[in-house]
Amino acid sequence: MNFYSIKDKNHKASFTQAMVNGLAPNQALYFPEYIPEFSNDFYENMANMTLPEVAKHVLWPYVEGSFTEAQLEEIVNDVFTFDIPVVKVEEGIYALELFHGPTLAFKDVGARFLAKSMQMLEKSDKIRVLVATSGDTGSAVANGFLGIEGTEVFVLFPKGKVSELQQKQFTTLGQNIKPISIEGTFDDCQRLVKSAFIDETINKDLNLTSANSINVARWIPQSVYYYWAYAQLSKQNKDITVAVPSGNLGNLTSGLLAKKTGLPIKYFIASSNNNRIVPEFLKSGVYTPKPSVSTIANAMDVGDPNNFPRLQEIYGDDYEAIKADISGLSYADEEIREIMRTCYKENKYLLDPHGATGYEASKRCCTKHGDIVVFLETAHPGKFQEEVERTIGEAMVLPERLEAFVKREASFDELSAAYDTFRTYLLEHK
Ligand SMILES: *Cc1c(COP(=O)(O)O)cnc(C)c1O
Numbered sequence: 001m002n003f004y005s006i007k008d009k010n011h012k013a014s015f016t017q018a019m020v021n022g023l024a025p026n027q028a029l030y031f032p033e034y035i036p037e038f039s040n041d042f043y044e045n046m047a048n049m050t051l052p053e054v055a056k057h058v059l060w061p062y063v064e065g066s067f068t069e070a071q072l073e074e075i076v077n078d079v080f081t082f083d084i085p086v087v088k089v090e091e092g093i094y095a096l097e098l099f100h101g102p103t104l105a106f107k108d109v110g111a112r113f114l115a116k117s118m119q120m121l122e123k124s125d126k127i128r129v130l131v132a133t134s135g136d137t138g139s140a141v142a143n144g145f146l147g148i149e150g151t152e153v154f155v156l157f158p159k160g161k162v163s164e165l166q167q168k169q170f171t172t173l174g175q176n177i178k179p180i181s182i183e184g185t186f187d188d189c190q191r192l193v194k195s196a197f198i199d200e201t202i203n204k205d206l207n208l209t210s211a212n213s214i215n216v217a218r219w220i221p222q223s224v225y226y227y228w229a230y231a232q233l234s235k236q237n238k239d240i241t242v243a244v245p246s247g248n249l250g251n252l253t254s255g256l257l258a259k260k261t262g263l264p265i266k267y268f269i270a271s272s273n274n275n276r277i278v279p280e281f282l283k284s285g286v287y288t289p290k291p292s293v294s295t296i297a298n299a300m301d302v303g304d305p306n307n308f309p310r311l312q313e314i315y316g317d318d319y320e321a322i323k324a325d326i327s328g329l330s331y332a333d334e335e336i337r338e339i340m341r342t343c344y345k346e347n348k349y350l351l352d353p354h355g356a357t358g359y360e361a362s363k364r365c366c367t368k369h370g371d372i373v374v375f376l377e378t379a380h381p382g383k384f385q386e387e388v389e390r391t392i393g394e395a396m397v398l399p400e401r402l403e404a405f406v407k408r409e410a411s412f413d414e415l416s417a418a419y420d421t422f423r424t425y426l427l428e429h430k
Contacts, residue, residue, distance in 0.1 A: 001062055003030040003216060006309050015066040019117060019217040020127075022197075022210035029306075030216050031313050035260045036061035043264065046231035051084065052076040054231065055224045058261075062220050063117075071120050079112045084225050086232040086374060089349045093362050093373050096229045096242075099352075099380035103169050104402060105299075106251065106378045107140035109225065110218030115144035117217045118151060118209075128426075129153040130196055131211045132189035135162050136299050136379065139169035141211040142177045152429070153211070155179045156189040159414070165383060165406065172408035178429070184417030195419045196426065206426055213250040214306050222254035227263055229374050234264075236372060241365060243269040243358040243375040246278055247300035249307035251376060252326075256314050259325070269365055271357035271375075272330040273297040278305065279328030285319040296333045296387050297353040299379070329361040337391045344392050352381040352388065 005011040005024030013021060018030040038057070046054055055076040056069075063072055082100040089095050101108030118127060127150060131141045138155040145153045155170050159181045171179045182189050196202050197210065213219065226242065233240055242265055244252040252270050259265050270278045273295040281287045289304035315321045331339065339356040343349055351359055358375030365373060381388045382398045389396055398406070415421050 001064060002033045004033055005029075006031050006313055015063045015216065016117070016121060017066075019114065019215060020121070020209055022212060022215050029214055029309050029313075031310060032062060032216075032220075032257075035257065037262050043230070043234070043262070046227060047234060049231070051080045051224075051228055054227050055080050055221070058224050058227055058258075059221060062216075067117075067120060075113065075116045075120065078116050079109065079221070080224070082108075084228055086229055087349075089343070089359065090347050092371070093359065093375070094233065095349070095355065095359070095377040096225065096374050097377045098225065099377060099383075101140075102143045102401065103136070103139040104380035104383055104399065105136045105140060106222070106225075106376065107136050107213075107218075108144070110213070110215075110222050110250070111137075111140035111144035111211065113221035114211060114215055114217040115141075115148055115151075118145075119148050123150045125207045127151050128206045128208050128429075129211045130156070130193045130208055132156045132186065132193045133162070133170070134158070134186040134298060134301075135166040136383075137211075137213065138162075138179075139166060142170035142173055142179070145211075146173050146177060147175055152176045152178065154426075154429075156182050156192060158186050158189055159183050161186065163384075163386075165385060165402065168405040168408065168410060171410040171412045172405060174411070179412035180425070181412050181414045182417055183415070188417040192417065192419060192422045196422065199423065202423060202426055206430060212306075213248050219250055219254055219307070219310075220257070222251060223258040223261075226255045226258040226265065230263055230265065233372055233374065239266040239369070239371040240264070241267040241269065241362075241371055241373045243271055243361045243365070243373060245297070245300060245354040245358045245376060245378050246270045246272055247275075247302040247305065249278065249305040249311060251378070253307045253310045253314065256311065256325070260314060266371065267365075268326045269358075269361045269373075270326055270328040271361040272328065273300050273336065273353075273357060274330065274332050275301055275303055276328075276330040277303060279330045282323060282326060282328040285323075295353075296336060296384070297357060300354060300357075327365070329357070329364060331357050331360060335360075340388065340391050350381045350388065350392070350396065352377065352379045352384050354378045355381075
């Protein structure tokens, strides 16, 4: 299948070209030329398939022409090695736990798929990946690419603004991972990455690519776990609604893409923190981006979600159709803390601040009709240890693979936020 540029339907690229380009010209997103439809047989048999088998079936139409079936099989067998269970939290409400991967957040799925797909390419030159992070993205991308031959990953993070635990997940790896602490904010890191991409000499000489969440090789594979959630719940024969804690809308639009292929999900809820751009759009039909505000669910601190054009594209820009499928709810920090406390007290289920918005949105919707609501638990609460412990007033036990990062020695370079300095640094690493 080919992918077209949302800003210019005549610009087309194969899956791997779109992956290597990251963005189409004029900062445009790539979108699949058509949305595949799967047979009822597939949906009925899914419960008897393994996760990699479901992944292969779902992803094949998108990558056909770029990879062989055997290559796709190798990729999905490498990527989907951890469990993605649906766990009952209370009557009618389930968590889809997306935190059983190496860095304990859902971004592992897309980042690993991107890394393994890059590994499949016939490379003559080393590919250099630039990624700016405020936390989860850097760790997922760095761990996905760790040890992948022919690649080098530069992770830019704002000095002193990433939690110790998150920082350890991408500064203790070594090998082909180069973390850089930038004297500035997350926006400065993003500006440096963008400047490098538009710097033609640097871009060409260093063979740069982006591992941002708009990359099709991160976006499309995320739809797999919506099918997997359905496979685990379909035997209950009830309507299913999904609540998605949302920031850049990558996760939500992956789910909507799955619904478009015929996956029987009745309804979606986009849950957010105090950055209320999407819930406000869903209410009014008017999209008004704003500067982001910081919250305790910081991976959703986004004021102008970069996957918004994909939401519009899926629905052909039809606001009424969007409204018929999705609603939005948002929660302030104090509400999020209260939700975490209540859910822990009543269900002994520990939420992270992002998942908490999805859980509460699930309670507000649909369960009264006897439907099932699944919310995406996007990260393990241990990634936000301090906040979680303060909120519930108890110490928590960290999972072993998180504890292992804490014990390792960190190492990173430090740079100012000036582009010239970063440019020189990159050239020295050629
Ligand atoms: C990235 C992230 C989100 C937001 O996902 P988007 O795809 O950007 O909407 C939510 N929760 C966690 C824990 C994240 O890391």
